[in-house]
Amino acid sequence: MVEKSIEIVGLTKKYGNHVAVDNLSLSIEKGEIFGLLGPNGAGKSTTILMLLGLTDADSGSVKVCGINTARYPLKVKRRVGYLPEDVGFYNDYSGLQNLIYVARLNNMAVEKAKKAALEILLEVGLFDAKDKKVESYSRGMRQRLGLADVLIKRPEVIILDEPTLGLDPEGVNNFLGLIVRLSRKKGITVLFSSHHLHQIQQVCDRVGLFVRGRLLAEGKISSLAEQLFSKNTFTIExxxxxxxxxxxxxxxxxxxxxxxxxxxxxxxxxxLNDKRFVAVSEKDVTAELSRLIVNSGYGLNHLSKKEYGLDDIYHQYFQEEKKYNQKKV
Incomplete structure (x- = not known):
């Protein structure tokens, strides 16, 4: 039986007449990197607050590491690390001093805290900057220090809420690569909330599409494409x-x-149109097509393959949602 790190059933949260989260049900397996993808205002951050026990749900239930977050929020916080888009530090402390301080808050002995902080700073690529004051850190360095801050208490689950905002492309790639390496190495479950499609596609095992408080679909990108495009997920020209x-x-x-x-x-x-062909298929048949053409006595000027990606899937679901709402009206 696959162990679940996060289990959400029928979760609903309202602010007045506004439904921020609408009957959300979702489970995330241990060691999985799950992407919660949706535009700003979709309800992602509200969901995270309920996962952490920082706000109460109107209905439904949440378990993180098997613990009911509404009943035992402190127990959940001990086992979960949370990295928001902007992390706060003591700027006049060094990176090492900040981490030791957090470790001490988590009841770690001084020498053990220092050893753990040095090991984690090495893992996140900040060892050489460990003695510099955080006020001198770049945005990318602060985010890596934020990740170190999360890791110092050895969490089973990490929740990332728009962690790459403000980073340049190279910084984003480095940060995402770091997340994947650490998750695989330590077996940490990661919930990655973002509105950046390509970042979610780059690192996540599964994806949930979240719009206006509702989970429209969830699964692997390939399976979502099959659902949407009648299983014909490849276009070869x-x-x-x-x-x-x-x-x-x-x-x-x-x-x-x-x-x-x-x-x-x-x-x-x-x-076929003027010697140019377009083939739609449910699997990659590029090799078979080219072999057939060549064996028939012809050649190829070019051959290209398009596989539906997360951007195609996301926009298609938006279209389906619009049609659904128009029918309701």
């Missing part, structure tokens, strides 16, 4: 040429080649 002077001189007519392409396993439809 190419331009056919001939090794003969004229296509008419080829041994097999081009129409016959297209007919055979349509019969390949996994291919939904192949269309």
């Amino acid at each position: 190419g331009a056919i040429t001939s090794i003969h002077e004229d296509l008419d001189d080829a041994v097999i007519p081009l129409s016959e080649v297209v007919r055979k392409m349509n019969q390949l396993n996994g291919v939904a439809k192949v269309t």
Whole structure:
């Protein structure tokens, strides 16, 4: 049986007439990196507050590491690390001093706290800056120190709320890579909340699409694409040429080649227009298509493959949501 780090059932939170979180149910496995993707105001941060026991739900239940967050919020906080978009530190302390202070707050002995802080600073790439005051740290260094701050108490779950805001592209890549390495190395469950599609796609095992307090869909990107695009998740485009002077001189007519392409396993439809073809399929048939074309006495000017990514999925779900709301009106 797969162990669950986070279990949410029927979670609802209202502020007056505004429904911030609407009947949310979700489970996240131990050691998984789960992406909660949605625009600003979708209800992601409110969900996180309820996960941490920092605000009460109107209905539903939340368990983190098997602990009911409403009943035992302090027990949850001991086992969960939280990194917001902007972390607060004592700026006149060094990075090392900040970490030791946090470790001491978590009842760690002085020598043990210093040893743990040095090890974590090395892991997050701040060892050389350990004695510098935090006021001199760049945005990227502060975020890495924030991650170290989270790790110092050895959490089982880490919750990241828009942690890459303000970072340059290189800083984002370095930070995301660090998250993945640490999660895999230590078996930490990560909930990554963001509105950046490509970042979620880059690091997450599964994704939940969150809009207006509702979880529209969740799963692996490949399975979400299958649900949305009738299992035809690949589009392959190419331009056919001939090794003969004229296509008419080829041994097999081009129409016959297209007919055979349509019969390949996994291919939904192949269309041809002025020697250019578009094949829609439920799996990657690039190799099979190119082999068939070449064996039929033709050549290829180019061949390209498009696999539906998270941006396609996300925008398609928005369209489905709009249609749903229009029907309700």
